[in-house]
Amino acid sequence: MAHLLxxxxxxxxxxxxxxxxxxxxxxxxxxxxxAQAQTLLEATRFDGVVLDLGLPVVDGIAVLQWIRxxxxxxxxxxxxxxxxxxxxxxxxxxxxxxxxxxxxxxxxLLARLQAMLRRSRLPAFGGSLEVQSTHNRSLRLDPxxxxxxxxxxxxxxxHREWSLLSLLVNNMGQVVGREDVLSVWQTEPQEGGTVASNxxxxxxxxxxxxxTDSGLNIRNVRGLGYMLESDAE
Amino acid sequence: MSxxxxxxxxxxxxxxxxxxxxxxxLMGGVLAFRVALAYAEKTIDQSLTQSxxxxxRQVKPMGSGLLVDFxxxxxxxxxxxxxxxxxxxxxxxxxxxLLGNTKIPxxxxxxxxxxxxxxxxxxxxxxxxxxxxxxxxxxxxxFTDQRMRVQVAKSLVAQQRIARELVRDVxxxxxxxxxxxxxxxxxxxxxGLAPLERLEAQLANRNMASLSPIEMTQAPEEVHSLANTxxxxxxxxxxxxxxxxxxxxxxxxxxxxxxxxxxxxxxxAMHEKDPEALQQRLAxxxxxxxxxxxxxxxxxxxxxxxxxxxxxxxxxxxxxxEVAREWTRRALAAGVDLGYEGExxxxxxxxxxxxxxxxxxxxxxxxxxxxxxxxxxLRTTIHEGHCWLDVEDTGPGLSTEHLERVxxxxxxxxxxxxxxxxxxxxxxxxxxxxxxxxxxxxTLPHGLxxxxxxxxxx
Numbered sequence: 001m002a003h004l005l006x007x008x009x010x011x012x013x014x015x016x017x018x019x020x021x022x023x024x025x026x027x028x029x030x031x032x033x034x035a036q037a038q039t040l041l042e043a044t045r046f047d048g049v050v051l052d053l054g055l056p057v058v059d060g061i062a063v064l065q066w067i068r069x070x071x072x073x074x075x076x077x078x079x080x081x082x083x084x085x086x087x088x089x090x091x092x093x094x095x096x097x098x099x100x101x102x103x104x105x106x107x108x109l110l111a112r113l114q115a116m117l118r119r120s121r122l123p124a125f126g127g128s129l130e131v132q133s134t135h136n137r138s139l140r141l142d143p144x145x146x147x148x149x150x151x152x153x154x155x156x157x158x159h160r161e162w163s164l165l166s167l168l169v170n171n172m173g174q175v176v177g178r179e180d181v182l183s184v185w186q187t188e189p190q191e192g193g194t195v196a197s198n199x200x201x202x203x204x205x206x207x208x209x210x211x212t213d214s215g216l217n218i219r220n221v222r223g224l225g226y227m228l229e230s231d232a233e
Numbered sequence: 234m235s236x237x238x239x240x241x242x243x244x245x246x247x248x249x250x251x252x253x254x255x256x257x258x259l260m261g262g263v264l265a266f267r268v269a270l271a272y273a274e275k276t277i278d279q280s281l282t283q284s285x286x287x288x289x290r291q292v293k294p295m296g297s298g299l300l301v302d303f304x305x306x307x308x309x310x311x312x313x314x315x316x317x318x319x320x321x322x323x324x325x326x327x328x329x330x331l332l333g334n335t336k337i338p339x340x341x342x343x344x345x346x347x348x349x350x351x352x353x354x355x356x357x358x359x360x361x362x363x364x365x366x367x368x369x370x371x372x373x374x375x376f377t378d379q380r381m382r383v384q385v386a387k388s389l390v391a392q393q394r395i396a397r398e399l400v401r402d403v404x405x406x407x408x409x410x411x412x413x414x415x416x417x418x419x420x421x422x423x424x425g426l427a428p429l430e431r432l433e434a435q436l437a438n439r440n441m442a443s444l445s446p447i448e449m450t451q452a453p454e455e456v457h458s459l460a461n462t463x464x465x466x467x468x469x470x471x472x473x474x475x476x477x478x479x480x481x482x483x484x485x486x487x488x489x490x491x492x493x494x495x496x497x498x499x500x501x502a503m504h505e506k507d508p509e510a511l512q513q514r515l516a517x518x519x520x521x522x523x524x525x526x527x528x529x530x531x532x533x534x535x536x537x538x539x540x541x542x543x544x545x546x547x548x549x550x551x552x553x554x555e556v557a558r559e560w561t562r563r564a565l566a567a568g569v570d571l572g573y574e575g576e577x578x579x580x581x582x583x584x585x586x587x588x589x590x591x592x593x594x595x596x597x598x599x600x601x602x603x604x605x606x607x608x609x610x611l612r613t614t615i616h617e618g619h620c621w622l623d624v625e626d627t628g629p630g631l632s633t634e635h636l637e638r639v640x641x642x643x644x645x646x647x648x649x650x651x652x653x654x655x656x657x658x659x660x661x662x663x664x665x666x667x668x669x670x671x672x673x674x675x676t677l678p679h680g681l682x683x684x685x686x687x688x689x690x691x
Contacts, residue, residue, distance in 0.1 A: 103526040111562070175558035179551075222572025222610075224558050 002047035002117050006030040007037040009055055020106050034058025038066060048117055053080045053091060061094050068095040075120040077112060111173045131169050137214055141166055150214050163188060164203055168228035177225040246422045251415055258411050262404050269399030273392040281366035281385055282351045289383040292323055294372035301332055325381035337365060337384040362389040428456040444471040484532055495521045531655040534590050538662045544582035546690045549620055550613045551578060556592040557611050568605035575613035579620045580690035587663045594656040595624035595683050603628030620689055625682035630675050639673045
């Protein structure tokens with residue numbers, strides 16, 4: 001699916017990560033220190049990087065800054081064993097797209113990577129918004145216009161339905177809060193006046209109907225929000 | 234207790250008590266000398282004036298000449314002291330020697346001095362400083378107005394000798410007084426500060442192993458209160474060190490046990506031929522590794538609660554939803570319905586990282602122990618100026634006696650895998666750091682509710 005670079009000095013963890021990501025269908029290269037990573041990044045085009053912050057030779061933050069100078073759009077997920085807030089902030093400030101604290105569950109890493117790669121394919125980076133359902137019918141959304149396709153079939157979407165669905169697709173497998181949706185809606189052109197308190201439920205209901213038999217489902221997470229998931233999950 | 238900038242109480246006291254005394258003593262000495270000199274000068278001037286007047290009276294004008302009636306006896310009185318010789322001279326016109334035993338120079342510059350008034354000045358004669366009294370007299374008739382001068386000079390050696398004697402008589406006792414006072418002051422300071430030195434000696438001999446209270450039986454009041462405060466500090470330190478030691482022992486056991494398990498399981502797995510059995514061993518290794526990871530995380534967050542926390546306004550409701558969202562995936566995998574109820578927004582003074590840790594711990598616990606099919610609800614309630622953050626589950630719950638022990642370190646209600654008995658003690662510790670409390674109660678009809686009560690943001 002994607003060509004990834006794993007930069008991790010601990011051999012046991014590097015080996016495990018490579019095997020799991022290959023298993024998940026990615027092609028993977030690996031480096032055990034910062035200098036090696038820079039050599040690989042200069043020679044090959046990658047879709048994403050998993051970068052440990054505590055590296056020998058050239059430290060992780062330095063590699064990250066080096067990447068941001070040359071490959072501004074390359075998505076980077078950082079791994080850190082230090083769980084102080086400073087470390088995360090430093091990493092995110094240096095240009096990381098996401099972070100995970102060691103130890104982590106492999107499922108968590110895969111989901112974060114998936115979401116990160118999906119975001120990097122947004123129009124600004126020359127991609128499109130797309131998720132694959134188990135029924136082998138992909139859901140595609142136009143990144144700019146309120147248009148969507150379920151397989152080859154065009155969907156009829158209002159502007160609000162489209163922006164809600166975009167938000168869910170962008171964060172597939174994660175819960176999108178009511179406040180997140182409402183804050184996106186508030187920045188957009190209004191349709192039919194202000195947002196009523198139960199408007200979100202109405203829109204979700206409509207979207208669920210439109211996604212019937214698509215293999216995708218919008219789960220209501222009690223009091224927390226909504227989550228787009230594949231039926232098999 | 235080292236370095237050049239060391240502040241010494243003794244040195245400060247000595248400087249401030251003895252230095253002003255020395256300055257005063259020096260000033261007193263100089264002043265006494267000046268006063269003595271002035272008095273000596275006055276005495277000499279008086280006797281010189283007297284002498285010059287009586288000598289002048291002996292010189293009588295006779296027509297156009299002068300008759301000097303200078304009896305032998307008077308001359309003897311004037312020249313009585315052979316070491317401190319008195320010089321005298323009569324001259325007319327002033328400056329041209331008529332009579333005397335020495336030629337005495339006039340005042341320089343030779344100002345016109347009023348007649349019949351003695352003038353006093355100093356000259357150097359034969360290399361010796363002399364004090365001179367000089368008087369000018371007019372004589373003669375109306376046609377030949379003449380002037381004559383009578384001068385008497387005395388060596389200043391006498392004056393200086395008198396001053397020296399005065400100074401010696403006054404300053405010597407002063408000097409002895411100063412020395413005695415200095416010794417007394419030094420001894421007083423030494424005695425006064427002795428309890429402090431004893432205290433220092435007692436403290437210097439201490440290390441972490443001996444934190445017994447300081448003995449202060451014969452100390453003054455001021456040092457007593459200092460020693461008492463130190464003793465209180467030592468007691469607190471001793472208690473926290475023993476707690477720390479116990480915790481470390483417990484933690485060592487908790488850390489080593491799963492690692493030993495991991496090693497034994499991997500050793501078995503390496504020699505396992507049957508793929509089915511190998512699979513089972515690996516599953517055990519995985520569980521053990523997860524348990525170790527969890528324990529390390531808990532120990533680290535417990536260590537973090539020991540550090541200083543800074544409380545800032547945090548929206549507890551929003552944070553609770555945020556943390557719950559992060560756990561949704563795991564809740565779904567565990568077959569638990571995780572949800573949120575309550576306020577949209579509640580501001581509390583909190584350390585966001587620690588509060589997040591509390592919520593994560595409580596959700597983690599609920600997911601672990603409530604079991605498949607349970608409902609776990611995060612709930613925020615505003616109650617009488619406080620914020621209740623509840624995590625309630627519909628699991629089996631705990632018996633009353635167990636409810637009382639859930640916040641103890643390393644206490645576990647069950648042997649379900651994954652727990653390490655630290656989660657709720659961390660929750661209690663963090664609640665305390667937020668000026669709040671953590672309580673455990675039974676959810677009706679069954680289940681466990683952990684309630685965090687925090688003060689609202691004022």
